[in-house]
Amino acid sequence: MDEMKVLGIETSCDETAAAVVEIDKSLNCSLLSNVVATSMDLHAKYGGVVPEIAARSHIESIIPVIDEATQPVGWDNIDAIAVTKGAGLGGSLLIGVMTARTLSIAKDKPLYGVNHVEGHIYANFLTTHSTPYDYQLASKAPVFPILGLIVSGGHSQLVLFRDHFDYTLLGRTQDDAVGEAFDKVAKIIGLPYPGGPSVGKKALDGNAQAFDLPKAKMANKYDFSFSGLKTAVLRQAQAIIGQDYTFPSKDLPDRLSEAQKADIAAVFQRVAIETVVDKTILAYEEFRPTSVVIGGGVAASPELRRQLAERLPIEITYQDPRLMTDNGAMIATLGAFKAQLGQPTDNAYTLEPQPNLSM
Numbered sequence: 001m002d003e004m005k006v007l008g009i010e011t012s013c014d015e016t017a018a019a020v021v022e023i024d025k026s027l028n029c030s031l032l033s034n035v036v037a038t039s040m041d042l043h044a045k046y047g048g049v050v051p052e053i054a055a056r057s058h059i060e061s062i063i064p065v066i067d068e069a070t071q072p073v074g075w076d077n078i079d080a081i082a083v084t085k086g087a088g089l090g091g092s093l094l095i096g097v098m099t100a101r102t103l104s105i106a107k108d109k110p111l112y113g114v115n116h117v118e119g120h121i122y123a124n125f126l127t128t129h130s131t132p133y134d135y136q137l138a139s140k141a142p143v144f145p146i147l148g149l150i151v152s153g154g155h156s157q158l159v160l161f162r163d164h165f166d167y168t169l170l171g172r173t174q175d176d177a178v179g180e181a182f183d184k185v186a187k188i189i190g191l192p193y194p195g196g197p198s199v200g201k202k203a204l205d206g207n208a209q210a211f212d213l214p215k216a217k218m219a220n221k222y223d224f225s226f227s228g229l230k231t232a233v234l235r236q237a238q239a240i241i242g243q244d245y246t247f248p249s250k251d252l253p254d255r256l257s258e259a260q261k262a263d264i265a266a267v268f269q270r271v272a273i274e275t276v277v278d279k280t281i282l283a284y285e286e287f288r289p290t291s292v293v294i295g296g297g298v299a300a301s302p303e304l305r306r307q308l309a310e311r312l313p314i315e316i317t318y319q320d321p322r323l324m325t326d327n328g329a330m331i332a333t334l335g336a337f338k339a340q341l342g343q344p345t346d347n348a349y350t351l352e353p354q355p356n357l358s359m
């Protein structure tokens, strides 16, 4: 087809999001609308996403969010619907998938159930927009082979894309995601959720060499593990105040000085980010990709950007931050490529969420 417009729907975690993307026959992608409603504030007091609260927020937000995203385009001009089918929280995914199935049937549009993590990479293919907002988009699309690093609150993965829909998962986390580790460490030292920005800010006042923390050794060199690092932080915090492992973690924030918290934040951040960057460099050297692209909330980390700029031989183009965290545009873009390149559609009567979907 000449041009296609695709609606993308994303509800895998705590963002209810919808967007419309247009793809032309040369595969240039343009963002026509992008709407995100987040329930992050509701989770903040629990220090992490509460699945039941997230699911209830999706129910409340999904119709208004889709209405707002489709309004500038008009349903008659939409050629297909893409929805995140996994990975993610079961109850949250269900709302998006059921809404997309219903719309696909009611509006008679083809349906594509897509992989959330793959979507994070596709957000990098958006190079123009016609929204009223000041998006700073990548100036050109990435070029295959592409090394993709996905670092968020739910995912830590390295993926090698040879071409569209032809990729290999090089490695993934065996336990916590890197963003999740930031969130848990923030909780240990009494900083607010989400932990990435609060730990990053605190780290500015600390000494990143104050002590050291262990890096996990993995059987597959591209796999990640962050739960040991989180435990090492907890033990270090207990030791700093002269206590052993029985000291309750909830009492740590009151006992640590601001300077001690800053050192813990700085050392943890250095080691967590080094772990991600070490593996990215290793994969770069083995596969020599033309482009390296990043997706997920941790991509906002100035420490990650600093270390990558220092160690990676090629320059990384960072997409607009609003397209790196969870959004509908990344799902719409992946759906647009599927539609334009003739990938098979999904059955609107049977598509099911796949919470544990892997790449």
Ligand code: KG4
Binding pocket: 013, 151, 152, 153, 154, 155, 178, 179, 180, 182, 183, 194, 195, 196, 197, 200, 296, 297, 298, 299, 300, 301, 302, 324, 325, 326
């Ligand atoms: O992509 P995202 O918005 O949602 C998920 O799919 O998880 O990522 C959220 C994660 C949180 O764990 C948050 O702590 C982390 O991204 N994050 C950061 C920064 N900003 C957000 N981590 C490190 N440094 C940051 N500046």
Ligand code: ZN
Binding pocket: 116, 120, 152, 154, 296, 325, 326
């Ligand atoms: Zn995500």
